[in-house]
Each structure stands twice: as structure tokens, then as C-alpha cells.
Amino acid sequence: MEMVDRTMGLQVLLFISIMYLTSVLGQVSYSIPEEMSKGSVIGNIAQDLGFDRKRLTSGKARIFTGDSAEYIELDRERGVLLIKEKIDREALCGQTTPCALHFQVILQNPMELYAVAVEITDINDNTPIFEKSEMKFKISESAVIGAKLLLERAIDPDVGMNSLQSYFLTNTDHFVLKLKDQPDGEKIVEMVLQKSLDRERQDEIFLVLTAVDGGEPNLSGTAQIHVTVLDANDNAPVFTKTAYKATILENSPRGTVITRVSASDADKGSNSKITYSISNTAADVRHMFEINELNGDLISKSNVDYEKARYYQIHVQASDEGGLTDSCTITVDVIDINDNKPVINIMSQTNVIPEDSKPATVVTMVNIQDLDSGDNGKVNCAINDHIPVTLKPTSNNFFNLVTDSDLDREIASQYNITVTCSDEGVPSLSSSVTLTLQI
Incomplete structure (x- = not known):
């Protein structure tokens, strides 16, 4: 009898928890200079989001950063965001501006999700x-x-x-x-x-x-x-074009000939002999490309990845043996291929739910990411049929699994929910995850 009472008590507590389960979306932004020391305060997240800092503790607040490095941490007791690792803006974003870290703060009981952006300014x-x-x-x-x-x-x-x-x-x-x-x-x-x-x-x-x-x-x-x-040496080399354009498929094998540049010199003999070289180009780009010094072929030295760089600009110099030069630029656009599957992140999950829970009760938060671009990065998600749960989008790349009808434990005490996400690439890539929900 005592065991029955204890079980009923747990069910009542769980029912009360689910009754207040919800999903609230808000956003807050900060701006900080790079190179702040470890432990520096970014901002009072509790105050800026408009709730008591005790809510961070009671809601077991945590940060979700996706696949980015964790430079920032949350101090629940103080209600503030702190620098976890010193941030080098150049290492994080290179020449891209503005440079920002995007992440979410997630709370439980009830489920809430807040978007946070921290802009890193240059010093x-x-x-x-x-x-x-x-x-x-x-x-x-x-x-x-x-x-x-x-x-x-x-x-x-x-x-x-x-x-x-x-x-x-x-x-x-x-x-x-x-x-x-x-x-x-x-x-x-x-x-x-x-x-x-x-x-x-x-x-x-x-x-x-x-x-x-x-x-x-x-x-x-x-x-x-x-x-x-x-x-x-009377004449300098002259390129046929001042700017060349070329394309390369990402993941093309090393040694791929991308394009050829050409220069001519009106001199005779050794003064007309031209050699080609890459100059005035960032070291990381020179590690990826080389040029045949005799015929001007631009050749890949390593695999290119569209998700890391969408184009490269290479400066090429033509020199004759008399020391005169001309220059041109080659812009190499990287063409995306569908080489990344959608990634399904379970943000928060309820495994047990009372059968008298109201419709629209949130049971799971899901985040979907696909690093590809265009149709290759467009993702559609669905769940299996004949279950009392539906998938509802809440914001960009975020979904809630919510109940869409009354539950009856006598009809079914457990549901296996399979979330399948497929991109629109050709061929399409997909991922799936299966969740268990007990009534």
C-alpha cells in the first residue's frame, strides 16, 4: 500500500511539472572586445532576460553552442555570463565582420530557450x-x-x-x-x-x-x-587578363588543374622567357594552391572545403629574366557538394509524461544543423505516423515535439518516436534519432 501511495505521489508531481512545461523564445545581445581575460564578466544574463537569477539554478540552466568551441560559460549562482577561454577575434573569424558567437540558454521546468549573441570587437x-x-x-x-x-x-x-x-x-x-x-x-x-x-x-x-x-x-x-x-631589357611581361575567374568542386583531388594564366613579353632571347609565381597571397592560401612556373597552370595542393571558404583570391606574378614583372589575380569559387548530413541535437527531453497531460505539452526540444549551402543545406524533418505527437517549428532550425491529442495509457503505455531529417541535395542525405516516451 505504501509503495502505491509513493508511486501516485510521483505521478502527481510529474503531472504538475508537465502542466507548466512550455517553450519561450527570447534574445539578448552583447558586445565585448577580444582578448578579455578568463573569468571576465560579459553581462548579467538573468537581469537582461528579465527574471530572477534563482531561476537559472532551479531551471538547471545550461548553454548550447552547437558545434562551436565553448568560449563562454554560465555562472548560475551569480546569473552572469563569463569568459571561459580568452577569445582571439582573428583566430575565430579571420577577416569576417561582424564577428559573433551565437548560442542558446536552455532552462527546464518549464522548458525555455533564449538566443544569445556575443559580438567580438577588434583591438x-x-x-x-x-x-x-x-x-x-x-x-x-x-x-x-x-x-x-x-x-x-x-x-x-x-x-x-x-x-x-x-x-x-x-x-x-x-x-x-x-x-x-x-x-x-x-x-x-x-x-x-x-x-x-x-x-x-x-x-x-x-x-x-x-x-x-x-x-x-x-x-x-x-x-x-x-x-x-x-x-x-626593354619590355615587361603583360598578362592577357588582369583578372581570371575559375571554379573548383569542393573535395576535388589534389593535383587538379584549375585554370591557366598567360603572359607574353615582346623581348627576344632570355629577356622574353617568363616564369610564373604566386605572390602577395596569404600563407594559408599558398598552402592550398601552386602554379606551374613554366606554363601558368594553377593546381590544387590540398582538398578545398566549401564550408571553410567559399572562394579564394590568388595573386600571380609573371617575371622575365631581365627583372620586369606584371601581375594578375585569380578568383577561384568553390562549388558546394552535398557532403554533410543533417545533425539532430536533442536540446531537452521528457521521457515520462502523465496520461492526463493536456494537448500541446512540450516533450522534447530539437535543434537541426546542416553545414551545406543552398538546397544541400535545406532540411525537412518528419516523425513516424500513428503517434499522439507532432513536430512544430519554433524558430530557425529549432523544433518542439508536442502532444497533439489526449493520451490513454490503457491503449498504449509507450511510444517510440523517430525523428528523420533529410536535406534537399541530390542525392539527399538524412539522419534520424529515436526517442522513447512512456505514459
Whole structure:
């Protein structure tokens, strides 16, 4: 008899819990600078969401971050969000702006879900750096005024005004700098001849190139330039195009020839011999592509992944043996293939529910993610038939499993609920998960 009373008591408590089970969607945003120390307070999440901090403890509040790294933690007792790991904006987002972490705060009894966005703002913590501390050139004394020498760009991972802003050239009256804006926001840096050279008077020229960012205070980096003056080379190489476009399927095998660039030189003999090279391109891109120095073929060195980068911009230089150069850009668009299955995340789940629970009682929260794009990333979800539960979307990529009719334990005491999610790629990829609900 005592065991029966205890069981009935548990059922009553469970019934009361389910009666108040609901799903509430809210959102709060914060903005913090990168590099905040571990344990720093981001914001009072309880206050900003408008409830007592004791609710975080009673609701067993937790953070759901999907597949992103956990840089942030929740202090239930204080009701605040804290820095869990120091955040490097450049490592997290690269050049993408704005840079933000998106996650959800989930509570139980009743079930509630809140979206949180934390924008990571840039600080001027990177100095412009030249990957090559010294650049060497050879140029003919007969080079015409206006002849160009392509210089290596400096790299500054910061963004906005903290990024690279300008260049200065010192110790010369023979050359001036010319900056050419590129579609990706970068600048091609060229050194242009403005005064005729005389090898008999000066066969070597030494210059200093300085790159300066726009931070407060500004930071700068330098590179040395060594120019050797040679005898006559009258014509510089000229590319057939200043900009090339190409495509590559993600996961294409290494060694895939993507496109070919071509330059010509009107000189004769060795001065007309052209070699191709990749220059002024980020190191991580150079690790992925190479160019045949003889014929200009652009070749993949490793697999590309659309989910990591949707396009690459590569700067190519053509050089003749007399030291003159021309440059072009290649934009390689990565074509997405359907290589990611939908991922089903169970956010919160009730395994036992009283048979007299009202319709529309939430029993499970589900989050769906698919890293592909376009139709490959569009996901449709369904559950099996002949069960008193339906799947209802609550927000982007979030669903609730809710009861849609009265329950009767004498008819069925347990249901196995299979959630199946399929993308719209060809062929379609799918995932499923089975949940057990006892009445």
C-alpha cells in the first residue's frame, strides 16, 4: 500500500511539472572586445532576460553552442555570463565582420530557450608584418619611366581602422609607390620607376618599405628592398587578363588543374622567357594552391572545403629574366557538394509524461544543423505516423515535439518516436534519432 501511495505521489508531481512545461523564445545581445581575460564578466544574463537569477539554478540552466568551441560559460549562482577561454577575434573569424558567437540558454521546468549573441570587437593587437623581410629585384638600366616592380604586401589580421592602411617608401628618388585597390579590399603594392637608371653611376639601390595600420596608437612593420641595376631589357611581361575567374568542386583531388594564366613579353632571347609565381597571397592560401612556373597552370595542393571558404583570391606574378614583372589575380569559387548530413541535437527531453497531460505539452526540444549551402543545406524533418505527437517549428532550425491529442495509457503505455531529417541535395542525405516516451 505504501509503495502505491509513493508511486501516485510521483505521478502527481510529474503531472504538475508537465502542466507548466512550455517553450519561450527570447534574445539578448552583447558586445565585448577580444582578448578579455578568463573569468571576465560579459553581462548579467538573468537581469537582461528579465527574471530572477534563482531561476537559472532551479531551471538547471545550461548553454548550447552547437558545434562551436565553448568560449563562454554560465555562472548560475551569480546569473552572469563569463569568459571561459580568452577569445582571439582573428583566430575565430579571420577577416569576417561582424564577428559573433551565437548560442542558446536552455532552462527546464518549464522548458525555455533564449538566443544569445556575443559580438567580438577588434583591438589593435597585431602589427603589420612582411612575410619576407627583404625583397630583391633586378631591373635593366634601360627600363622606361613607369616600369613597375610588384612588392610583397604586408599582412595585418586586424579589421577596420586597426587593419593595414598605408605604405611608405624611403631612401629613394628613383621610385614611387603605387597602390591598386582589389575587389577583396586588399591593395596591390607596386614600385614605379620615376627617374631613369644609370648602372655606371649606381648599380645597387637600397630602400625601406614601411606598412602602417590605423590603430591608436598605430603600429608599423618594415621590409628592406634591394634593387640591382642590369643592362637592357626593354619590355615587361603583360598578362592577357588582369583578372581570371575559375571554379573548383569542393573535395576535388589534389593535383587538379584549375585554370591557366598567360603572359607574353615582346623581348627576344632570355629577356622574353617568363616564369610564373604566386605572390602577395596569404600563407594559408599558398598552402592550398601552386602554379606551374613554366606554363601558368594553377593546381590544387590540398582538398578545398566549401564550408571553410567559399572562394579564394590568388595573386600571380609573371617575371622575365631581365627583372620586369606584371601581375594578375585569380578568383577561384568553390562549388558546394552535398557532403554533410543533417545533425539532430536533442536540446531537452521528457521521457515520462502523465496520461492526463493536456494537448500541446512540450516533450522534447530539437535543434537541426546542416553545414551545406543552398538546397544541400535545406532540411525537412518528419516523425513516424500513428503517434499522439507532432513536430512544430519554433524558430530557425529549432523544433518542439508536442502532444497533439489526449493520451490513454490503457491503449498504449509507450511510444517510440523517430525523428528523420533529410536535406534537399541530390542525392539527399538524412539522419534520424529515436526517442522513447512512456505514459
